[in-house]
Amino acid sequence: MGKGPAGERGEHRVVYTIGTGQRTLDEFLSLLVLHGIETLIDVRRYPWSRFEHFRKSLLASELEKKNIHYLYLGETLGGFREKGYEEHMVSEDFSRGLEELEKASRVSRAAFFCAETLPWRCHRRHIARCLIRRGWKVVHILDEGRTWEEK
Template identity: 30%
Template structure:
C-alpha cells in the first residue's frame, strides 16, 4: 500500500498538478477543515474537483474526520501552543476517531492526502499518513514536494 501527501501553498498550479500526474495517484483526499477558503486559490473544493478530473483523471474526496478541530488549529496557529503540543493533541484525536477502523484501506491506497502546508514536516497530513501506516502496516509514504 502506498500513501502520498501534498500541500498546495508555495506551488503554482502547474507544479501542483504536475506532481500529481507524475505520481499517478487515483484520488485526492482533502484533509483540510476548511476547503472553500478564498485564500486557497486553485485548491478550493469545487475548482480542485474540476482540475483533478480534467488534468489528472483523478477523483476528489473530502474527509474532515482527518482534520484537526478549529480549537486545535487556533491554539497552534494563533496562540502559539507549539508543534509538540499540537502533534500530541492531533494524534489523540485520530485515536479517538479510530480512523484506522472507519477509513477503508482501498480508499487510501494510491491516494494523496492534501492540506495547505508546503512541506510535510509540521503538517497534519504527514501525521495522518504515519498514523495509518503504523496501524495498517505494509504501507509506504511519499511526500510530493
C-alpha cells in the same frame, strides 16, 4: 485505474502526501500526474484557500479534467481541533476517516493533501505515522524530483 491497486504494488501498500503551498494549479497538477496519482484526498478541515484554485469546488473540477478523483475527508481527518490533533486521533471520527483513506488507497494510487508544503509542519505527519504503523509505505511529495519517506 490504470496502475493497479496500490495494495498490490511490491511488498508494501503505498500512499502519497502532498501540500498545496503557494504552488500554481499547473505546478500542483503536474506533480500529481508525475507521480501517477489517481485519487486526491483532501484532509483540510476547511477546504478553502486564499488561492482560488485550491478551493474545493474549483480544484475538484480541475482534477476531473485530469481524470483524478477528488475525495473530501476533512471532516474526519482535518486539523484545527479544539482539543488538539493528537487527542482527535483516538476518536471514532478519526478511525473512520483513516479507514476511508485506506479504502481509497487500496483501489487506486492515492495522495492525501492539505495546505502546508512540508509534511513535518502539518497534521499529515500524524496521519502518515498511523498509516506506517498499519503497514503502509508513505511517500511525501515535496517538489518535482524530490520526495521524502519517514523511517
